[in-house]
Amino acid sequence: MGCKLNLADSELLAKKFTGAGYQVLERQEDDIDVVVVNTCTVTHVADRKARHLLLSARKRNPHALIVATGCYPERAPDELTRIDGIDLILGNSSKDSLVDLVTERLNERNMAPITDPLLPSRMGFLPNQTRSFVKIQEGCNDFCSYCIIPKTRGHSRSFAADAILAALKEREAAGFPEVVLTGTQLGDYGIESPGSRRRGPDYRDQASEGDPLADLLEVVVQRTKIPRIRLSSLQPQDITPRLLSLWQDPRLCPHFHLPLQSGADSVLQRMRRRYRIQEYVNAVERIRAAVPDVSITTDVIVGFPGETQEEFNETYSLVESLALSAIHVFPYSVRAGTLAARLGNSVAEPVRKDRVRRLLALAEHSHLRHRQSVVGKERPVLWEERKALPGVSGEPVWRGLTDNYLRVFSQAQGELGGRITRAKIACIYENELWATVDA
Numbered sequence: 001m002g003c004k005l006n007l008a009d010s011e012l013l014a015k016k017f018t019g020a021g022y023q024v025l026e027r028q029e030d031d032i033d034v035v036v037v038n039t040c041t042v043t044h045v046a047d048r049k050a051r052h053l054l055l056s057a058r059k060r061n062p063h064a065l066i067v068a069t070g071c072y073p074e075r076a077p078d079e080l081t082r083i084d085g086i087d088l089i090l091g092n093s094s095k096d097s098l099v100d101l102v103t104e105r106l107n108e109r110n111m112a113p114i115t116d117p118l119l120p121s122r123m124g125f126l127p128n129q130t131r132s133f134v135k136i137q138e139g140c141n142d143f144c145s146y147c148i149i150p151k152t153r154g155h156s157r158s159f160a161a162d163a164i165l166a167a168l169k170e171r172e173a174a175g176f177p178e179v180v181l182t183g184t185q186l187g188d189y190g191i192e193s194p195g196s197r198r199r200g201p202d203y204r205d206q207a208s209e210g211d212p213l214a215d216l217l218e219v220v221v222q223r224t225k226i227p228r229i230r231l232s233s234l235q236p237q238d239i240t241p242r243l244l245s246l247w248q249d250p251r252l253c254p255h256f257h258l259p260l261q262s263g264a265d266s267v268l269q270r271m272r273r274r275y276r277i278q279e280y281v282n283a284v285e286r287i288r289a290a291v292p293d294v295s296i297t298t299d300v301i302v303g304f305p306g307e308t309q310e311e312f313n314e315t316y317s318l319v320e321s322l323a324l325s326a327i328h329v330f331p332y333s334v335r336a337g338t339l340a341a342r343l344g345n346s347v348a349e350p351v352r353k354d355r356v357r358r359l360l361a362l363a364e365h366s367h368l369r370h371r372q373s374v375v376g377k378e379r380p381v382l383w384e385e386r387k388a389l390p391g392v393s394g395e396p397v398w399r400g401l402t403d404n405y406l407r408v409f410s411q412a413q414g415e416l417g418g419r420i421t422r423a424k425i426a427c428i429y430e431n432e433l434w435a436t437v438d439a
Contacts, residue, residue: 001050002040004182004232005153006070008133009095010038013069014126016099021112026128033111034065034102039072041152043333047072051083058085065105069095071152075337092152125174130384130418131401132176133232134167135159136216137183141191145272145339146304146332149184156188161216168224177382177420178228178253181220186231187238189213214243221249227420228382228403233257236275236283244290254291255405258283259299263318264311267304272339277318284322293379295325295370295404302359303332303352305343312355320362325370325405327363331356371433374406374425381408381423381435383416392430398437412437 013036014024025032035057039050050072058066067088068080074091081089087105090098106112125132139154140147164181171179183189190212220229230253239258246252258280262268265276275283287294300315319327331352334341347355383400389409398410400423409432410416410423416437423435 001038001053001070002042002046004133004180005135005138005184006038006040007180008135008182009070009092011125011129011133012135013038013095013098017102020099020103022099024126032061032064033106034067035061036067036069036098036102039068039070041070041072041075041148041335043330043335045333047076047079051080054080054083054086065102065109067098067102069098071149074152075148075335093154128385128417130176130382131178131180131230132171132174133180133182134164134171135183136164136181137186137189140185141188142185142274143272143339145270145343146301146335148335148338151337153184156185156191158189158192158212161219164216165219165223168220168226172224172226175418176226177418178230179226180230180232181217182232185235186233187213187235189216211240211242213238214240214246217243217246217252221246221251227251228253228380230255230405231257233259235259236280239283239286241286244286247291253403253405254294255297255403256287256291256294257297257299258287260315260319261299261301262304262307262311263300263315264307267307267311267315270306270340270343271301271304277314281318281322284324293404295406296322297326297328297405298322298324299328299330300359301330301332302355303347305332305340305347306345307332307347307355316359316362319359319366323369324366326367327359329356329359329363368428368431371406371428374402374433375427376425378422378424379403379406379408379435380420381410381437382420383410383418385417389432392432400435406433408433408435410435410437 017024037050037053037057040046054066054068065087066085068086069090071092073080073089074093077089077091080086088101137158139156140150141156143150168179193212229251234256236258260280261271261273263277268276284296287296300319379402381400381402383398386396386398388396398412398416400408402408408423408425421437423437425433425435427434
């Protein structure tokens with residue numbers, strides 16, 4: 001569940017399980033022995049989904065070992081202990097020992113994993129996976145007033161460049177066409193290094209010094225041959241000239257996820273965000289000037305405590321003017337233990353729902369406009385899987401992702417899974433992009 005960092009954690013767990021003799025299944029089967037739900041807790045909706053998954057896992061697999069891990073158990077393990085049928089509850093801080101603890105429990109049941117010498121060449125990765133997620137940083141020192149993640153992931157810490165390169169070389173050897181570099185706060189990569197300092201408004205104007213993330217990315221590009229490299233998320237203050245200069249290499253995907261959260265400086269200040277609106281606008285302009293055909297996506301929180309109609313209008317106007325590729329809209333969710341939970345002055349639910357509705361409509365319009373702009377153009381597409389698309393086609397169709405993060409479909413014949421091909425975006429049909437492929 002949840003963010004790309006959780007996907008990276010799930011990959012690591014899969015590798016540890018297969019290394020211990022387990023088989024990681026593509027889907028739940030009748031004779032499954034272990035179900036691990038890697039949870040998210042960023043909102044109350046994520047909590048509800050986690051509880052639903054755990055309950056349904058127990059119902060479908062009455063004799064299996066059910067494990068809850070991830071951010072939810074780290075934040076509120078007592079809530080999960082009240083759910084019948086969960087055998088193990090382990091937060092992020094205990095993930096390293098998860099496989100050993102699962103094995104101990106199975107041994108108590110007179111069960112043991114059997115090493116399979118015929119495991120596929122991508123042993124340790126998730127089944128039918130075309131993109132791999134590599135964690136380069138974890139934790140956050142920002143403590144935004146609405147966010148519980150610093151308490152579930154801890155303080156910011158970076159992984160050594162050699163370890164990151166080793167992980168990428170492993171993905172390269174396994175034949176992955178795309179790797180996503182991820183973390184809680186990617187821009188804080190290397191913040192522990194001597195001479196590194198917090199990034200402020202003047203930091204982005206420094207062309208070469210004190211930019212550990214750019215240093216790492218340059219090494220990654222120089223020392224690996226993975227066809228596509230993507231960054232999961234950045235902040236406006238992370239967008240340095242030196243970092244952007246690396247996008248001259250076509251292997252770096254022209255896609256930036258740049259969370260906005262609010263279009264009003266007054267709300268950003270209450271949120272304890274480290275940028276203001278003009279800095280965000282400047283970052284967007286710099287990205288577009290440096291990276292051709294770029295897609296910029298964002299997150300927006302609606303109904304933060306005390307959000308006035310004027311503040312919402314500022315957000316709406318800014319989002320409309322920026323014409324971003326995709327906008328993820330989240331109603332504010334109270335998280336106990338955060339500063340915002342003590343602010344009071346909550347936005348009435350009918351008002352919050354109306355604002356969410358309005359912003360979602362704008363997001364759909366912005367997304368459609370961006371997709372319309374690529375019709376008739378060619379993009380490299382990583383084809384992920386072939387499956388039926390209900391209501392569109394009776395026959396299975398290929399589903400893929402462009403380098404600039406657009407979902408596309410194709411009725412092309414032949415085997416495309418895991419391949420990157422040039423594809424011409426032909427049309428928008430039933431609200432989806434369709435492409436033709438000369439395979």
